[in-house]
Every structure is written in structure tokens, then in C-alpha cells.
Amino acid sequence: xxxxxxxxxxxxxxxxxxxxxxxxxxxxxxxxxxxxxxxxxxxxxxxxxxxxxxxxxxxxxxxxxxxxxxxxxxxxxxxxxxxxxxxxxxxxxxxxxxxxxxxxxxxxxxxxxxxxxxxxxxxxxxxxxxxxxxxxxxxxxxxxxxxxxxxxxxxxxxxxxxxxxxxxxxxxxxxxxxxxxxxxxxxxxxxxxxxxxxxxxxxxxxxxxxxxxxx
Numbered sequence: 001x002x003x004x005x006x007x008x009x010x011x012x013x014x015x016x017x018x019x020x021x022x023x024x025x026x027x028x029x030x031x032x033x034x035x036x037x038x039x040x041x042x043x044x045x046x047x048x049x050x051x052x053x054x055x056x057x058x059x060x061x062x063x064x065x066x067x068x069x070x071x072x073x074x075x076x077x078x079x080x081x082x083x084x085x086x087x088x089x090x091x092x093x094x095x096x097x098x099x100x101x102x103x104x105x106x107x108x109x110x111x112x113x114x115x116x117x118x119x120x121x122x123x124x125x126x127x128x129x130x131x132x133x134x135x136x137x138x139x140x141x142x143x144x145x146x147x148x149x150x151x152x153x154x155x156x157x158x159x160x161x162x163x164x165x166x167x168x169x170x171x172x173x174x175x176x177x178x179x180x181x182x183x184x185x186x187x188x189x190x191x192x193x194x195x196x197x198x199x200x201x202x203x204x205x206x207x208x209x210x211x212x213x214x215x
Contacts, residue, residue, distance in 0.1 A: 006088065008047050008081045012107025015172035017041065017138065019113045020049040020086075020094060024061035026071040033140050034080055036184040037113050041138050042169035046113070048082045049097065095127035098134050109136075109172045116141045116149035116181070123153040132158055136171045137179040150181065 010016050017037050023030065026048075034046050050067050061067065064084060071082045091097045094112070101110060112135050114122070119139045122128050131137070132154065139149065149155065155162075161177040163170065171180045 006084070008045070008083055008085070010045060010105055010108045013109070014044040015042065015109045015111060016105075017043045017046040017111045017113045018049055018098075018101070018135075019046060020051060020097070022061040023048065023050050023067045023071055025067065026074050028074070030071075031075040033113070033115060033184065034075065035077070036140055036182075037138055038077075038079055040140075040168045040182050040184070041111060041171050041180070043111065043172065044079065046080050047085070048080070049085050050082065052087050052092070093126040095125075095130045095134070098131065102134070111135060111172050112137045114139055119149040119154055119181070120152045128154070132161075132179070133177045135176050136174050137176075138168075138171055139179060139181045141181070141183045155181075 017034075019030070019034060019037070021030075030048075034048070037043060038046055048071055050064060050071060051061075052064060064087060068082055068084060075082075085101070086092070086097055089097060089100045091100060098110065098112070101108075112131060114137070116139055122131070125131065141149075158177050158179060161179060163174060163178060163180040165180065165182045168180050168182050171178060
């Protein structure tokens, strides 16, 4: 078990869900997905991995300190930890992060969590096969991407590794490759919409939340 300030704690045998992303900004949809993942997959913990930046996005996110502070103000749950693990580890890609965490936390049963929209595009990620084959993957349906996710290259290639929703709680103890797609109550929250609506500043742009009359 890793010890020290800033490092989340987990014991061998525990099931820990990993929810990665830029969280630029975090919103109620992230919190809803997290609570559903805890319940549906029988997880002991969920760690939010607030990334330094998304390699698939041209524009960098808001400062990490702002995103972590916003995440911590959004969700307060005894089983949820907001982390800067990727910055601490110096990793940019999910496959690298999973390699490091598996070495640092031997015996912990990690589950990679993501929305259905990410299943539809995971084949574009660096070393995506290694992600699917290193830890079980829990997919939670988000608005508008159910069909594209279920017909995606990843879903097709790993179709034999799919667990039915009725077996969702068995996912943390399944041997990778293993994945499970579950439907959850739908929310239309979007980080993009929040940025474009001026509710979250873009890097280098004036902070509309602090302008006179912004409320």
C-alpha cells in the first residue's frame, strides 16, 4: 500500500474504480456516474484521476488546482477520492497510468470506468488494447452514444469478454479482458456546454464568473 500525503489509500483485495478525465469542469454527470458505478459494480472506492491534459484535445484545460477544487466541492462521499495521480506519476496516457498503479498497489482490483461515449472512441487512444487487457472496464451509458458504443471497434473486438448487466457486480473480480455495459439514469450535463456557456473559463480567457454582474 502506498503511504504518504496526497496518495490515495487502498488495501489488497479492494475493488477501486478509476474515473479519468480532464474534468474541465467537473459536473453533476460525473458525480452521478460515480455513484452509479459504486452501486452497480460493487466497488469499495472510486478515484477521480484529474489529468494534466487530454492528448486528444488541442487546447489545454483550466489549471489543475482549479479543477481539483471544483471536483471536491461537487462531490463529498466517503468512498470517493479526488486525485492528481497522473501528475504525480508523470503519465500522459491511460495505459501508462494503469501500469504504474498496478505496480504501486499490488493486489488492488482496479476497474477502469468510463461513459459510453468513451467506449465509442477508445480505439483512438494510445495502446488501447493494453487498457482493455490489463484491467476490467465498466461502461456506464451516457446520453446519445449507446448505439455507437455498442457497435464500436472495441465492443466488436472484445465482444466475447462482455459480461451481462446482471453480472455487473462480478466485474471487479473478473480477469481482463472483461467489460460490462450498464444503463444508468440519464443526464445531459456536458463540460463543453458549461465552458461555452461561460460557466467555466477557458485558459487565457477572462473569468466570467468574477466579472461585475456575473452573480
